[in-house]
Amino acid sequence: MSYPQVKSFTTVFKKLLIALSGLGLVGFVVVHLLGNLTLLRSDGAAFNAYAAKLESFGPLLAVAEIGLLAIFLIHIVTVLTTKKRNLDARPVAYRQWRSKGGDTPSNLSSRNMAVSGSLILLFLGIHIWQFRFGPGMSQGYIATQGQEQIRDLYRLVVETLKNPVMFLFYSVVMILLGLHLRHGIWSALQSLGMTRSRTTTPLRLLGAILGVLLGVGFLIIPAWIYFGASI
Ligand code: HEM
Secondary structure (H helix, E strand, C coil): CCHHHHHHHHHHHHHHHHHHHHHHHHHHHHHHHHHHHHHHCCCCHHHHHHHHHHHCCCHHHHHHHHHHHHHHHHHHHHHHHHHHHHHHHCCCCCCCCCCCCCCCCCCHHHHCHHHHHHHHHHHHHHHHHHHCCCCCHHHCCEEEECCEEEECHHHHHHHHHCCHHHHHHHHHHHHHHHHHHHHHHHHHHHHCCCCCCCCHHHHHHHHHHHHHHHHHHHHHHHHHHHHCCCC
């Protein structure tokens, strides 16, 4: 293979990796949202039971977490190396934002993928530290389920999201997540070769609908807790 052929093979391979890892993350986000919607049940028992059920999977959960971390890393590293290569090739950015032509849209979501992606990454660091590695039963976060004592994760989430700074931070990130997914889903389907002239509009609509549904779905949770829930 000649050098330009190797280069274009690498580019296509990286685009596929970004698309597949991105869609894998969308899958996680959908499942995470469905689980988190139990937070809307007022006494917290449903959410704590859900979290305890996950915890009971033990080593299987650890394997899933390592897999998820690997998918996140693949997504982030591939995006960053592709971005660096593009910057090396074109150090001066275009002065005007415009659609690259054809089917690629230029809009608020597509132009701000780096900003929304970076803030989601910052959010994830804080979020996992707060909840996954946050206080547990030994720090007094204890709920009862029948005869059993389980971690009162509901209390931790409610205490966290009742803080106005955290409420605002979560709300902004959930909007950015919706925007990131709106363009990301469409872009991933395009990279996988699913967009033909007839499917372009429906698939773009699919990306937009899923982005809005997931963004709004996640946005409801901090709002519900901040304005309504009590412990
Ligand atoms: C209102 C929004 C959200 C709430 C209330 C929430 C809640 C939680 C809670 C309670 C945990 C700890 C689970 C446990 O330890 O069993 C968790 C873990 C996690 N969350 Fe969220 N989450 C939200 C949004 C998000 C979003 C938008 C993402 C991704 C973009 C995300 C990614 C994660 C990840 C990767 C973990 C660690 C999973 C694990 O290690 O098992 N979360 N979340």
